[in-house]
Amino acid sequence: MKTRITELLGIEHPIIQGGMAWVAEHHLAAAVSEAGGLGLIGGANAPAEVVREEIRKAKALTNKPIGVNVMLLSPHAAEVAKVVVEEGIKVVTTGAGTPEKYMDMWKAAGIKVIPVVASVALAKRMERYGADAIVAEGCESGGHIGEQTTMTLVPQVADAVSIPVIAAGGIGDGRGIAAVFMLGAEAVQLGTRFVVSKESIVHENYKQRIIKAKDIDSAVTGRTHGHPVRSLRNQMTREYARLEQEGKSFEELEYITLGTLRKAVQEGDITNGTVMAGQIAGMIEKEQTCKEMIEEMMEQAETLLGR
Numbered sequence: 001m002k003t004r005i006t007e008l009l010g011i012e013h014p015i016i017q018g019g020m021a022w023v024a025e026h027h028l029a030a031a032v033s034e035a036g037g038l039g040l041i042g043g044a045n046a047p048a049e050v051v052r053e054e055i056r057k058a059k060a061l062t063n064k065p066i067g068v069n070v071m072l073l074s075p076h077a078a079e080v081a082k083v084v085v086e087e088g089i090k091v092v093t094t095g096a097g098t099p100e101k102y103m104d105m106w107k108a109a110g111i112k113v114i115p116v117v118a119s120v121a122l123a124k125r126m127e128r129y130g131a132d133a134i135v136a137e138g139c140e141s142g143g144h145i146g147e148q149t150t151m152t153l154v155p156q157v158a159d160a161v162s163i164p165v166i167a168a169g170g171i172g173d174g175r176g177i178a179a180v181f182m183l184g185a186e187a188v189q190l191g192t193r194f195v196v197s198k199e200s201i202v203h204e205n206y207k208q209r210i211i212k213a214k215d216i217d218s219a220v221t222g223r224t225h226g227h228p229v230r231s232l233r234n235q236m237t238r239e240y241a242r243l244e245q246e247g248k249s250f251e252e253l254e255y256i257t258l259g260t261l262r263k264a265v266q267e268g269d270i271t272n273g274t275v276m277a278g279q280i281a282g283m284i285e286k287e288q289t290c291k292e293m294i295e296e297m298m299e300q301a302e303t304l305l306g307r
């Protein structure tokens, strides 16, 4: 299925794997790219040299394009921004802010810049600053979220900008892809479904928690301080919600979640760890390879869209 995004990024299928902290490392990114989508290395809060290593390891596994998600709030963001140039990366997505100050450097290096946004206003601003495309991410997503749903955000962003729009949040099969294409998207970004792929290094407990999740099993914490995060309900989300209700400060709440995503991803602590996942977790039923997931989703989407 050809769209402006597949052309822009030089990929076969309009499917991007989200740059997920601790999850989006070289095995997953390379597997998604090898399967014809775009795999991303998640920069998150990692030091620049760690990101460089991940890029090199991914490139050793695939000759297809891979991208990097630069988390702009990271203390290492400025160095990571340079590493992507030095390592010849051609696609960067950005989260948690606006990448304006890196735009000239990235453009000069021929990098396609794709900010992740949760509002029309930010989408328009990013287009003005020279973004090549936009990820419009609805609050069904796992991880840090905005307030708009994918259903409402995608068509409004698609109407507001002329650059291509990639829809994210709550997409887990070909029906989801077809639906957001009807809303004006030209590609999708998936997080939660790829967490349970065979190539994902996420602990089996985490994968099984997603597989067993019901539609209502995710919770949003952190709304009171304007930093909402969606993860699957457990002891950690209950404790966080209790402290939030007691009026604890943002710093105190941050402290209790420190390192808890890593604990869930690497150690499989799905009780006291943070099991970031989106509302679509309820629909995900099995572990598959990235290739199987992508082929299955594309076949279904193409049938539905009559392509």
Ligand SMILES: Cc1cc2nc3c(=O)[nH]c(=O)nc-3n(C[C@H](O)[C@H](O)[C@H](O)COP(=O)(O)O)c2cc1C
Residues within 6 Å of the ligand: 017, 018, 019, 020, 021, 023, 042, 044, 069, 071, 094, 095, 096, 116, 137, 140, 141, 142, 143, 144, 168, 169, 170, 171, 189, 190, 191, 192, 193, 195, 275, 276, 277, 278, 279, 280
């Ligand atoms: C475990 C997890 C970690 C995530 N970490 C990040 C991140 O570090 N940076 C980012 O831009 N998005 C992050 N996201 C969001 C994904 O990149 C993606 O946009 C989102 O998961 C799409 O929604 P879905 O989960 O419904 O597929 C994360 C999502 C998950 C599930």
